[in-house]
Amino acid sequence: MFDNGKNKEGFSVSNGYLYVLINDSMKGLVKIGITSISPRERARNLSNNTAVPTPFKVAYEIFVENCEELERKIHTELEEFRVNQRREFFNYPLNKAIELVQFYSKKETNSQEENYESIEILDYLKEKYSIYINRNVTSVKLYQTKERVSLEVTSDYKIGNDLLDQVIRRTDLGFIGSCDEETFSPKASIQANVEVFLNCSPATHVVSQEGLFTEEGAKKLYDEDVYGHFE
Structure with a gap:
């Protein structure tokens, strides 16, 4: 070490x-x-x-x-x-x-070289979504390089008394397109891209990465945002 x-x-x-x-x-x-x-x-x-x-x-x-x-x-x-x-x-x-x-x-x-920077945003998402965040999620970061802006989600799973299985998934946010007519640009500051992401709709947050929310929470947030109700 x-x-x-x-x-x-x-x-x-x-x-x-x-x-x-x-x-x-x-x-x-x-x-x-x-x-x-x-x-x-x-x-x-x-x-x-x-x-x-x-x-x-x-x-x-x-x-x-x-x-x-x-x-x-x-x-x-x-x-x-x-x-x-x-x-x-x-x-x-x-x-x-x-x-x-x-x-x-x-x-x-x-x-x-392909340097990167990242900012932790899990606490901000918890303030907004509270119990809907998957309990295994321990970190959510906006991860930015010279070419991409991604969402990095870390989930921890206990597989024994002293063993931990950690899964880190990174999703390129380019597929989202735009939120409120703003796009995720690697040329912008990472703070600006964090603000864009946090201002996106609940449905956009749900589709940004599978596993960020519980299954029921993801459905509830998506349906209420897109259809105006939850079935």
Whole structure:
């Protein structure tokens, strides 16, 4: 397991993930760091700390070059908001933190590789749909590359006392076409595409990916939206 921009031999890793984590037990705080493993795995490792009552969530992630240098610049920018000099936690608004990470990553990265960024939106969908979300869904992200805008849904299934089967499905949102005369464009900011998706109709959310909603919930939302009633 590698983290903080170091491989197992201790040498710097130039390519990696910049992430923004949040935790419901740490209101108003964001953790901004880097990792060479999946940010989701990094959040899980941090959540296993018994001193943390609630799990960490990956609010934003982006794959970049020179991740250590970018992290240093971002931490320097936010120095006055750091809550502990030995920790990567900052008392800073989440949306502003995401914008800052985006600013530095896009300013400093000249790679022609297929980089990506993603924003977690499960909490927003839960606020709107509550009990209709499939209980196995643990993450819903808008996932964006230079060419595509996709919806990534992660579902966890327990298959034993200590075993977990995790399924990650990604659907290209290009098939949807438009919502309120707006389209999903990889040339637009990911925040703009998140707003477009969240403003789509319930029926559009239902068809965006199978398994996001319970079977009954999907039928109810679709029928009420399209036909005006639920049978």
